[in-house]
Amino acid sequence: MKGFFPPKSATGRSALVPSPPWYYSGDLLTIEYRTDPARIAELLPAPLTLAEEDPGAVALIWADWQSCGESREELLDPVRSQYRECFAVVRCRYGDRTFSRCVYIWVDKDFAIARGLHQGYPKKLGSIHLTRPHPYGPAPRIEAGARFGATLAAADRRLAEAVVTLREPAETNGFVNAHPMAHHRWLPHIEPGRGLALDELVESGAAAFEGGVPWAADADLRLFASPTEELSLLRIEEPIGAYYRQVGVCWNGGTLLASATSAANTA
Numbered sequence: 001m002k003g004f005f006p007p008k009s010a011t012g013r014s015a016l017v018p019s020p021p022w023y024y025s026g027d028l029l030t031i032e033y034r035t036d037p038a039r040i041a042e043l044l045p046a047p048l049t050l051a052e053e054d055p056g057a058v059a060l061i062w063a064d065w066q067s068c069g070e071s072r073e074e075l076l077d078p079v080r081s082q083y084r085e086c087f088a089v090v091r092c093r094y095g096d097r098t099f100s101r102c103v104y105i106w107v108d109k110d111f112a113i114a115r116g117l118h119q120g121y122p123k124k125l126g127s128i129h130l131t132r133p134h135p136y137g138p139a140p141r142i143e144a145g146a147r148f149g150a151t152l153a154a155a156d157r158r159l160a161e162a163v164v165t166l167r168e169p170a171e172t173n174g175f176v177n178a179h180p181m182a183h184h185r186w187l188p189h190i191e192p193g194r195g196l197a198l199d200e201l202v203e204s205g206a207a208a209f210e211g212g213v214p215w216a217a218d219a220d221l222r223l224f225a226s227p228t229e230e231l232s233l234l235r236i237e238e239p240i241g242a243y244y245r246q247v248g249v250c251w252n253g254g255t256l257l258a259s260a261t262s263a264a265n266t267a
Contacts, residue, residue, distance in 0.1 A: 005114050016114040018069035021207065021252035026065040028247060029130055029150055029164055030174045031219045032240035033058055039234055040090045043103045047201075047258070048182060051091035051098050058234050059089040059176035060160060060221065062130045062150040067112075083109035084128040086152040086160065087121070088231060089177045094257065099182035099203070104231050106154050119254070120183025120202055126154040142215065144168060148244065157226040162219055164242050170216035173245045180205040182257065199261045204254030209247065217242040 002012030004019035037055040044050065051057070066081045068074040074081035087105035091098055106126025107113060116123030130150040133142050140146035144166055152160040172178070180203050187198035219242035223232040 005118070017111050017118075018071070021070060021250050022067060022115060023069070023072075024065050024067045024247075024249045024251070026063050026247060026249075027130070027132070028173065028243075028245050029062040029148055029162070030177065030243045030245075031060050031162055031164065031221050032174050032176050032242070033060075033221065033236045034238040034240060035234045036237065040092075040103075043090070044092050044101070045184065048092045048094055048099075048101070051093055053098075054091070054175075056237070057091060057176050057240065059174055060086070060162075061089060061177060062086050062128065062152070062162075064130055064132065065112075080111065083107055083112050084130065085112060085123075086126065086128045086150070088234060091176055091179065092182060094182050094201070098179055100177050100179040101182050103234075104229075106152060106159075118185075119204060119251070120181075120185045120200075124154060126152060126159075128152055140166075142166065142212075142244070142246075152231075155226065155228050157229070158224050159226055159229055159231050160221065160223050162221040164217045164219045164244065166215045166217045166244055168216055170214045170243060173211070173214040173243045174241065181254075196261055199259065200256055201258040201260070202254045203257050204251070206249045207252040208250035211245055211247040214243050214245040217244055 001008040003015030005015050005017045007014045034056040035058050041050050063085050065083055068081050085107040087102050089100050089102050092101050102121050105121050105123050107123050108128055113123045131148040133140050146166045148164045150162045183202055185200040189195055189197040225232045
């Protein structure tokens with residue numbers, strides 16, 4: 001049986017995602033703001049703790065991706081490569097290091113969810129849209145004064161919407177999502193009462209990265225309550241900044257930081 005991810009088959013062709021490395025080309029719209037640090041702390045399982053500096057900082061990021069495996073074949077079958085996502089990132093502390101951590105994320109394709117399960121991203125299905133730049137016609141160019149809109153919805157409810165206006169080239173694309181990621185890979189045991197069959201804290205980040213010039217921007221961001229989502233609890237207390245950037249990323253695995261699989265699993 002072959003295939004990096006189920007369903008496995010004799011050929012492996014049915015696998016939802018190929019084995020890493022995975023490659024991404026995309027447009028990122030990032031909005032950073034401050035919220036109550038207590039709301040971030042309650043989303044950090046031990047042994048993670050709040051970042052020492054600016055512990056209430058949040059980045060809400062929209063991304064419009066084209067992705068593929070080593071063969072690049074998905075790029076010629078765009079339904080298998082194109083997807084969008086929106087994710088909330090905070091910073092945290094593990095040992096003496098600062099990490100970024102994705103606490104909420106929505107995507108619009110099943111293969112993106114599968115990759116998230118492997119990487120430790122808590123992905124859910126959603127409806128994500130953002131304005132695409134184009135050098136002709138009414139679409140915005142990547143230049144001062146260009147305006148981009150972005151929306152996020154899940155389970156028929158709008159969760160977030162934003163309008164971003166580019167201001168000037170910048171040195172960075174923000175600071176909240178600028179560290180290696182510290183994520184958990186969790187899988188409940190099949191037998192009730194036996195805890196987690198998989199409980200790992202992992203570190204991962206880009207194996208390779210290239211990017212265009214970041215643009216600083218002004219942003220108008222609104223969050224909305226939902227009966228099944230909690231993004232709005234990370235309420236906006238103070239804006240920090242906004243950014244737009246086009247990037248290319250390669251992801252090729254991570255590092256195990258700690259394993260805390262329940263002792264009940266081995267009993």
